Amino acid sequence: MSVVAKTLLEIDGLSMRFGGLLAVDNVAFELKDNEVFAIIGPNGAGKTTVFNCIGGFYKPTGGKIKLDGEEIQGQPSHSVARKGLVRTFQNVRLFKQLTVLENLMVAQHTRINTNLFSGLFKSKAYRESEEEAKSRAAQWLDLLNLREFANREAGNLAYGLQRRLEIARCMITAPRVLMLDEPAAGLNPQEKRDLQALIDLLRRDYDVAVLLIEHDMSLVMGVSDRVLVMEHGCPITTGLPAEVQSDPRVIKAYLGEE
Helix, strand or coil, X not given: CCCCCCEEEEEEEEEEEECCEEEEEEEEEEEECCCEEEEECCCCCCHHHHHHHHCCCCCCCEEEEEECCEECCCCCHHHHHHCCEEECCCCCCCCCCCEHHHHHHHCCCCCCCCCHHHHHCCCHHHHHHHHHXXXXXXXXXXXXXXXXXXXXXXXXXXXXXXXXXXXXXXXXXXXXXXXXXXXXXXXXXXXXXXXXXXXXXHXXXXXXXXXXXXXXXXXXXXXXXXXXXXXXXXXXXXXXXXHHHCCHHHHHHHHCCC
């Protein structure tokens, strides 16, 4: 008997208006445990606006966003992150003056015992929590092949390595939902293949569901379980990658019609 996957994230009737512009209109989908779900569409389709609403950067005009059954729409990004939903950005956002290791330590600030007196007097609890944070950082440095760059400033890394570090910084917080905004942008073909393998590994071994925005169709079709296609802020269709790829509405949205 097959086990029905649990719905982790539920989007229902999501809308976002900027003044007179309706940027997102009635978007709805579900993300299930350990699923990779992609949102695609031409430039200006509203994909990033959907991400910003889910991640707490925008307060949606209408609709509901539920994480594990709890409504989170309108909550700020730091509150959403504490609930286990984290994201990367189309333009990498690292602490570029800090080292690679320091970026991973800062990401764990809520886990380290940061009580003023504990930190001031280096209490046993503070030292233990700091060592645990370093151990977790070392694990992710090794997993993403970043160990040799641990003491290098993040801003001096090659672009592909910065992308990897940003994913490591998200994953070190042990999220339930990882949102990736154009993760293949600027990567060479080998780096894209490595990224696909990494996404597969994260959802298989680290119990995380992945919500993905991406223009690289080979990556989308290779890694996604289901795909939502948007155009002009509206959903066109949702389905399996092969179904979406051959849908006349999708072809028209990308290529136009005679």
